[in-house]
Amino acid sequence: MRTLRSAGVPDSAIPDMGVAAVARRRVVVRDCARHSIRRRRMTGRAMQVICLIAVLIGVTPLVALVIATVSKGAGALSIGFLLHAPTPEGGGISTAIVGSGEIVAYAVALAVPLGLFIALFLFERAGAIASSIRFSADVMSGVPSIIIGIFAYAVYVERFHHFSNVAAGFALGVLMLPIMVRANEEAMRTVSVDLWEAGISLGARRSRVARSVVLRGALPGVVTGNLLALARGVGETAPLLFTVASPTFAMTLLIFNDATQPFPDAQQTAWGTALVLLTLVLILSVTARTIAWTLNRKTR
Amino acid sequence: MSDLIASLPPSPVAGSSVAGEGDDGSQALRPWRKRRRLPSSPLYAIVRWGGAGLFAALVIGLIVSIVSQSSQAFAHSGLSFLWSGTWNPDAGDYAGGTLVAGTVITTLVAMIIVVPIGLGISVSLSELIPRWLAGPLSTSIEFLAAVPSIVVGLWALLVLSPLFATDVEPALERLPVLGWFFHGPAYGPSVLLASVVLAIMTLPTVVALSRTALGGVPLADREAAMALGATHWQVVRRTVLPGARSGIAAAITLAVGRALGESIAVALVIGNRPAIPHSLLAPGATLGSAIVNQFAEASPGLGTSAVIALAGILLLLTILVNVAGQLLVRRRGGRRLLGVRGAVV
Numbered sequence: 001m002r003t004l005r006s007a008g009v010p011d012s013a014i015p016d017m018g019v020a021a022v023a024r025r026r027v028v029v030r031d032c033a034r035h036s037i038r039r040r041r042m043t044g045r046a047m048q049v050i051c052l053i054a055v056l057i058g059v060t061p062l063v064a065l066v067i068a069t070v071s072k073g074a075g076a077l078s079i080g081f082l083l084h085a086p087t088p089e090g091g092g093i094s095t096a097i098v099g100s101g102e103i104v105a106y107a108v109a110l111a112v113p114l115g116l117f118i119a120l121f122l123f124e125r126a127g128a129i130a131s132s133i134r135f136s137a138d139v140m141s142g143v144p145s146i147i148i149g150i151f152a153y154a155v156y157v158e159r160f161h162h163f164s165n166v167a168a169g170f171a172l173g174v175l176m177l178p179i180m181v182r183a184n185e186e187a188m189r190t191v192s193v194d195l196w197e198a199g200i201s202l203g204a205r206r207s208r209v210a211r212s213v214v215l216r217g218a219l220p221g222v223v224t225g226n227l228l229a230l231a232r233g234v235g236e237t238a239p240l241l242f243t244v245a246s247p248t249f250a251m252t253l254l255i256f257n258d259a260t261q262p263f264p265d266a267q268q269t270a271w272g273t274a275l276v277l278l279t280l281v282l283i284l285s286v287t288a289r290t291i292a293w294t295l296n297r298k299t300r
Numbered sequence: 301m302s303d304l305i306a307s308l309p310p311s312p313v314a315g316s317s318v319a320g321e322g323d324d325g326s327q328a329l330r331p332w333r334k335r336r337r338l339p340s341s342p343l344y345a346i347v348r349w350g351g352a353g354l355f356a357a358l359v360i361g362l363i364v365s366i367v368s369q370s371s372q373a374f375a376h377s378g379l380s381f382l383w384s385g386t387w388n389p390d391a392g393d394y395a396g397g398t399l400v401a402g403t404v405i406t407t408l409v410a411m412i413i414v415v416p417i418g419l420g421i422s423v424s425l426s427e428l429i430p431r432w433l434a435g436p437l438s439t440s441i442e443f444l445a446a447v448p449s450i451v452v453g454l455w456a457l458l459v460l461s462p463l464f465a466t467d468v469e470p471a472l473e474r475l476p477v478l479g480w481f482f483h484g485p486a487y488g489p490s491v492l493l494a495s496v497v498l499a500i501m502t503l504p505t506v507v508a509l510s511r512t513a514l515g516g517v518p519l520a521d522r523e524a525a526m527a528l529g530a531t532h533w534q535v536v537r538r539t540v541l542p543g544a545r546s547g548i549a550a551a552i553t554l555a556v557g558r559a560l561g562e563s564i565a566v567a568l569v570i571g572n573r574p575a576i577p578h579s580l581l582a583p584g585a586t587l588g589s590a591i592v593n594q595f596a597e598a599s600p601g602l603g604t605s606a607v608i609a610l611a612g613i614l615l616l617l618t619i620l621v622n623v624a625g626q627l628l629v630r631r632r633g634g635r636r637l638l639g640v641r642g643a644v645v
Binding site for chain 2 (some may be wrong): 017037040042043044045048050051052053054055057058059061062064065066068069072111114116117120121123124125127129130133135136137138139140142143144145146147148150151154155174177181193197200201203204205206207210215228231232234235236237238241242243255256259260267270271274277278281282284285289
């Protein structure tokens with residue numbers, strides 16, 4: 001056995017390791033370990049409490065916001081509120097609901113097909129063009145919505161000299177497009193390449209394989225992604241600000257307009273509209289998530 | 301037999317195939333390989349290339365239209381539009397310096413609030429809270445991302461702002477040392493309130509992305525740390541958090557991008573005074589809030605051009621931040637980080 005002494009360490013440098021010294025040393029080490037684990041457990045406990053407090057702080061605004069919107073909005077809600085046109089004395093929000101629906105319909109007509117085509121392009125191509133489009137889609141989804149509103153203003157309103165729901169739909173479509181493209185592509189990537197290959201081997205055209213294999217396989221993911229993008233688009237205000245003719249033509253603009261007025265009636269209308277909007281967005285995201293969830297369970 | 305297996309193309313696991321990585325020299329059919337003899341229809345090619353071309357045109361058109369429309373303001377004020385001067389349309393002064401400062405301050409304060417809370421929540425969700433509770437909690441925080449910004453703004457203006465004016469802001473003013481940041485009269489609408497609103501709105505981004513990053517730290521790393529005798533917290537602190545560092549950095553960067561660009565909710569609660577705020581309780585203005593408030597009233601010509609120039613500065617800032625964020629996401633190899641789940645972010 002190799003010892004300190006055989007390794008040439010001088011006697012004076014070797015500590016006295018008699019039986020008593022070893023026992024003493026063991027006690028010291030044990031106490032040290034006990035102390036250490038206690039200290040480390042205490043730190044861990046404290047940090048866990050801090051993290052849980054962070055959860056409470058994070059959830060509080062959400063709960064407070066939902067409670068406030070429901071309690072204040074419920075007072076404004078009635079069948080007439082949904083079906084009547086706005087009047088100077090209050091009235092309903094029917095024009096805003098119809099206007100929002102129209103704007104979203106234009107946006108969907110623009111963004112959904114285009115999103116699928118671009119995603120198919122990204123799915124079928126590798127190389128610089130595809131990766132730069134992918135990258136710019138990722139960056140575009142972070143561009144502020146107000147800038148897209150200004151873009152739509154410059155492209156449409158300023159050119160044709162009138163505000164229009166078409167311009168607003170264009171703005172919303174441009175806003176949702178990059179989100180849809182990326183969600184669609186991710187959904188298509190979950191379709192096995194072997195299935196694509198099998199389709200081609202059967203003699204099908206690329207277009208046929210794209211339709212019957214890629215799109216069919218990616219459909220639940222595509223629907224989920226598009227619904228989530230839609231939920232985001234429905235709640236946007238900034239792209240509509242410079243494109244819609246009157247704040248009574250879109251729900252979000254109506255809220256923005258009424259929130260800043262000092263009259264309780266206007267604020268009541270704003271809360272009611274906010275409740276309608278929140279419910280709509282909730283339904284859209286829950287539907288999207290349910291589809292994704294069912295899909296996950298099926299593939300598992 | 302072994303020859304047969306060797307001649308088969310490698311079959312990638314579903315979903316793991318990444319475009320560009322399939323070029324391993326084998327002869328396998330792949331969607332992204334050029335095969336001129338594959339049957340195809342011209343219409344399909346037109347549709348795909350048309351879509352891609354239109355998207356490129358949109359991106360370029362967006363940048364070109366903002367730049368060209370803002371050129372008049374830059375011609376008027378020079379490049380110093382970016383940093384100097386005050387925004388005072390009545391006197392014909394158009395300069396974005398105070399607004400850039402306001403944007404940077406609100407975003408900074410929002411990040412100071414949201415980063416510790418967001419990280420605490422992600423650590424709790426992925427490490428501390430049992431799964432049956434973490435699922436619903438994380439869904440509800442993701443729902444916060446889906447709440448329209450105008451609804452957050454409405455709530456902040458009508459509920460939070462009175463609360464801030466009567467209770468929160470006077471209390472902050474009495475803080476030792478830190479109270480210096482909070483001096484001056486408490487109105488309610490203020491830089492502080494805007495930052496709190498931004499923190500609430502960026503919280504889901506931070507939580508969703510950094511939680512994905514925490515979950516991506518390999519189990520083997522945690523087990524190795526535990527085998528060395530680390531306590532649960534030490535595993536989190538010394539192994540999981542460092543392992544997820546670049547993912548967390550990406551989460552924060554993308555949250556900064558969102559905070560910079562949020563305009564509607566901020567316009568409702570910041571008080572709209574285009575000057576450098578002397579205190580966090582003072583009203584201020586950001587690029588986004590100034591665009592919202594000034595665009596409708598801007599005089600045709602120079603006034604409109606100046607507001608669009610503000611949009612140009614904002615576009616430049618957010619593109620820089622988002623490019624950085626996306627590069628961080630990609631460096632992590634986290635292509636899937638921004639998948640369908642991230643669509644709300």
